[in-house]
Amino acid sequence: MATVSTDADDTVTRPPPGPFFLKSFAGFQISGVGADVIAGVTLAAVAIPEQMATARLGNLPPQIGFFAFIAATLAFVVFGSSRQVSTGADSTITPIFAGGLALLAMSGSPHYGALASGLALMVGVMVVAAGIFRMGWVGNLLSVPVTTGFLAGIAVHIIVSQLPAALGLAPLHGGTVSRIVALTGFVSQTNVYALAIAAGVVAIITVGHTISARVPGPLIAVALAILVVRLLHLDEHGVKLLGAVSGGLPHPALPSITLNDVTQLAPLAFLVGLVVMVQGAATARSFPPEGREPDVNGDFIGLGVGNVLSGLVGAFPINASPPRSAIVAESGGRSQLSGLTAVAITLILLVAGTAVLGLIPEAALSGVLLFVAFRIVRVAQIRAVLKESPLEALLILATAAGIIVLPIQNGVALGVALSLLQGVWSGARAHVLSLTRIPGATVWWARPTFGDDAGETVPGVVAAGFHAPLSFLNADSFASQFLALVNPAHGGVKLAVLEAAGMIDIDFTGSQALEGVIKTCRAAGVVFALARLESPQAQAATARLGLRALIGEDHIFESVDAAIKALAPAAP
16 A cells, blocks of 8 residues: 655555545444544534524525535535545635625525526536546645635625624625625614624634534524523514524425526636635645545545535535534544534424524524634734735735625635736746755755855856746746856856756746757757656656657766766766
């Protein structure tokens, strides 16, 4: 069985081969059933109010959140890989698709619901395809600053959307900025009872979370809110209740959407699918199976099938949830039996407990989402970026501002573009580094790495390193910088060694640049050698693109020192 080394030099096994289903039960032991059931009960206590609140955040009936949770969990149990990851309605993607769908249909209308289900199907197909074609790398497309700004902007969206219910006001419409302005004019009409309920819910959940993730803060807070409203008859003082909540089980069916709807949903499906993959990959890596490397591609398939099933039962796009996954882990859950337990409890509530759900104050569900919004703002991360990389802090600001000011789907697209531009900028700015030998050693390294000593050089030899993929982004700068170090026209250099440990890949444009460098060196009588080309991908590229034959097997070495000893025999 193949192994991989972690940063801590521990050895973990790669995901085992085998059937593509029920991977989340690999290594399941009957002795862990009790812990899984307890974790499932805790998960249900947190998920039930959260799923209802998230459905309302998406402008859909609260019971639709239960459908999404059931569909997502069952699909992930069968097709997912991670044992502790919890899936379902998610407050990160819900504002994105709600904002996009509101441009296509009236919120709450049947067409709006059909579009939400169709969107889930499209997202599901996209994510399943990403898993099948092993595109787990897509989860790394958003940089930390962009992700931090993205979550901050989403948090503002959630807060602005929930403040009217928390203040006992009528819903507001329009963009985020316009709603903020409108709120300032209605603050004087605040219902103090609704505000007290929302604030109390936030406080109870916060205290419970501070004590332990096992404390079902949302359930306790919502139950107390129902009790207070009933005892004090606050519904007679303007506190709005959910009212009748439809019960029963979902019935699978294809959503009633047209080809034109599919065309209009495609850009939104791409954005939501990308966020699902980024968050899904991050969640899988945060809760890896014990002794095994996380199977991100397997989890993509589980999330994709979950979205497809959610769309078929009339729900909306789903995602992996880091907070709920942490609850499962901290509650002792060791398999997806915890998710099945939570689903069983949710089904019972759907069949026999909807009368109680109708008594929940709207302000209480707003309080649940306000807590979620406050929690997803990564304050510590923002401080760290401000302190350690002030320039990247502008990415946080720009991404958050774009999501707040622009229509949310456009803001998310801006965040994705900024992240990709950051990666392009980093790759394009890679430099050729002049290497010298560490005194008393055989290691050649960039000068700043080992202090004030300038290191040792060998007359007539230039050693240079390039620690980035050699691609169209940096091919020209690589060639010009490398030849500037060699200075073939001067005639003093007899051997040029390229140290390529960080050159993890070479594209066609990069190969053309490297070929030009080699030929220029040879035309000037300079011997060219390649050292430490360690990446299998780069090795394959050199063979495929003809570079290996051009350089020659006898001019490719495992180290710079070996190249110099072989090709510059007079070197000390």
